[in-house]
Amino acid sequence: MIKIENLEKVYKTEEIETTALNGINLHVKEGEFVSIMGPSGCGKSTLLNVMGLLDKPESGSYKFLETELLKLNDRERSNFRKRNMGFVFQNFNLIDELTVFENIELPLIYNKIPSAERKKLVNEIIERMNIVNRSGHFPQQLSGGQQQRVAVARALVTKPKLVLADEPTGNLDSAHGNEVMELLCELNETGTTIVMVTHSSHDASFSNRIINLKDGHVISEKINKGKTEELI
């Protein structure tokens, strides 16, 4: 589904040039759950941002279902993103002024889904995430685990082809972290492709494939046998 070739990204300040991505090649198949790991500053978040069309690389190619995405302009990128991708962040990034229901509803509004259908879709996902009794609450009134469930619900409500998760358990204790990982696995099992950046090998163990980055290069790739076998 995703074909990334020779991706390069350089950050420039007045004095220093930092190469964040240095000729990355990466293929992700439909239905795969890929973890990206590596030390701080290895470029894993940059890679995720480029995949989420939040950042532009200097050169290379990024094909999503045979469409070259790097040639799109800002508006087309926005449109592509909102139709095909969902995001989960370490710090949840829910909008404080909106209730749980409204936060989840937001991407549907941007996708111009009619109101009645929006209601249906949001209610479905709220039920699935087991946060029905929280739908009128504001984010600050929820625990971290509950907030991340809302964030996941928001990422999933548009039924995206690809979910990008940036350290989804980084701000959670292990019990809540596990819950979220199980949620992602369930999601993956229903066919959604997931790419996740993580520091935690425990979290990575939930995925099919682990890619290790260092200094902007892919230095190793490991198939998670347990998972793959399970998958087979």
Place this chain on the structure above:
Amino acid sequence: MFKLNLKIAFRNLFKNKVYAAINIGGLAIGLTAFILLLLFINHESDYDKWDPELSKIYQIREKHDFFTPDNKQYWQEAVESRIGALTREKIPQFKHVTKVDRIWGNGFSVKIANADPIMVTDFRDADSAFFKVFPYQFVQGDQLTALNEPNTMVLKKKMAVRLFGTDKVVGKEVKVVMWRNDKGRSFKITGVVQEPSTPESVDINAIMHTGDRDKDPESISNSNYCSVYGLAGNILDTTAMNKTLQRIYVDYKKSSFTQRKITYDDYYKNGKVPGLKLVPLQETHANPPFVNGWLQKIKPVIALSIFLLLVSVINFVNLATAQSVQRAKEVGVKKVLGSYRKQLVNQFLFESAIQSLLALFISIVLVELCLPSFNAHFDVTLSFWHSNQLIGIALQLIGVFVVVTLLAGLYPAVVLSNYNPVSVLKGNYERGFKGLALRNGLVVVQFIIAVTFMISIGVMHLQTSYVANKDLGFDRSKLINIQTNYEDDFANRIKKIPGVQYVATTTQVMGNTFNVPEEITYNNQVYNVNTVTVSMDALSALGVQVVSGRIFSSEYGQDTVNTVVLNQAAANLMGKNLVGKQYDIISEKEKYTFQIVGIIKDYHNEGFDKTVIPTVYKANDLGGTSNTNNLLIRFNTSNYQDIVKKIEAEWKRLYPDFPMQYVTVEDAFQKELESSRRLMQMVVLFSIISVILSLLGLFALATFLAKRKTKEIAIRKILGASDFQIINMLNRSFLILVLFANITSWPIAYILTRKWLEGFAYRIDMPFLPFLAATVLSVVVAVFTITLQARKAAISNPVDSLKYE
């Protein structure tokens, strides 16, 4: 989407109640001042718009130097009455021409049957054509025939109701007594007209048709003056018409001079020129003959209101951008979820719109609350809800709303929508100094305005108190002026009342001055001076100060014949050692010689914006030929209320049909000071508001900076900085801004206040104190404001902020 954005907007407002209050409240105050100004401008530009026909009415103005404050030529509304017939004859474009008496004195007394007399104003004598020119709507009677007969009268509806309690008054009689011992004249009421829907420049409460205005004086050497208006068939080309009028006028003058046996060149010399022109009626209110039009007068007020609005808009921008950090995450999330930049700009503009709309509503309430005192203060009758221009005002307000929303909202909207989602979602809010320069610039602008205001208050205060305490050259206390002519019988009666020191008359007293120009020849030199006629006791009654020689006294029989007293200005003009010298007045046939017996210190009879002109005082037993409704009474006690009552009783016995009217000279003096005092009060009010708003702006910026520097403050504290050092650090960067603003506002304030001072003939030297005081005050208050905010940041626990980071 709209609904969601609305929810976000309101939830944000509630979350940040203090900011929202400062923001909306500040804007509301700025808008209130602006709306009041707008109402005032609307009102003033609405004069004479009550009928479409009015655009075809023209007022004739003649250039001459009678009835002027300084004996110079002006384009005046008072034109010679023969001009009426002249224009009717020579200008075929005019369908009708009418002559209306000017307003003389302080009103007439109206008697209905045996009821007590009622004082009324603006009862004007007009010729029979008045209602053919002015299209008043008749509620009673007939427009074309109402004034056909002499001694008929048409009342405005309100006046009819005031006098009779009803507007069904056609056929009734009223007696008008024009001065105290006038026998009165009876008029038959032949019509009642509707009150026009807009203000009028031709003030009338009633039109009287005595018949006198239908004719002109028989002898060519006699003339009287009135206002002349013509109704044209269509709108005229005034430039072309004025050329014609000028030609007709010069021809007329020449022929009248021939009949009067004087030469044209003799009459028009020393820069005097003939002149006749027409002014569209609808432009007359904006162009009064002597003083500046309303637009000129309120220019400073317009500038003040715009500055105030600007300060509040700047505040809005500053507070909104300072708060934007809180909204960064929302922007990031929305961008990730697929929002376009334009949608975000629209969202934030929409939020500004909500706030400006709230501010607008509050300001409308404030306007309603302020209007009564505003009206009283500025002597106008503005209304908002009851205004017949409500639709126009509403459209203007929508315009103001849009402009303010864009001004206040656009920059924050652009800043916010520019946030990079990748960095804000990681918690890295913009840490650079992008945009800070602009915000600093805005604070500087605010402070320039505020400091300029403060300096202006100081200068204006010093000038006003200088003027209020300035020696007027005469004693204005214990002095009243009854608005009537000097008459021996009455004067002798009140002289007998204990407590009355002097009873006198003069053509020149504060509040009512009538100047007569004269040419005198002294030492073969010709001087133009002003002549004032006084009764024997007038200069003593005024309490003028003698510089040399003496003032008039009944001891000297010659004083009522050919002696004069000069004022200092005239003496300065003519030379030294004048007492005892003689000068001549040379007319065509004869030469009159006058002896100078004394010189008095200049005394003021008008505002301090005008210099005292060189004046010659002549004594006359009865106040002379120029009796101008001044009867001065000097008391020898300041408790003179009871004495006034006795005078009133005496008056009532002599003149039962005409109530006595008087002013104290002190009140007349205060009235002269009023316009500059009003301006000063306005500046004080506006400056206080603008200073408060500027401080709020500074407060917001300090909050913003303290937030941005949370980490820096924490690290410094861990490294051992004291609270005081932290506060100092935050203060320093702002102090530079405030000082910079001060340095910039000094020359601005200097230029503005000097210009204002130049409007006074008697003024203070530019003082230094207000400049110093404004700077010290602004710095102290700014330090206090910032410290308030910086203290909070300084005493917070550094561990918390580092964890947060």
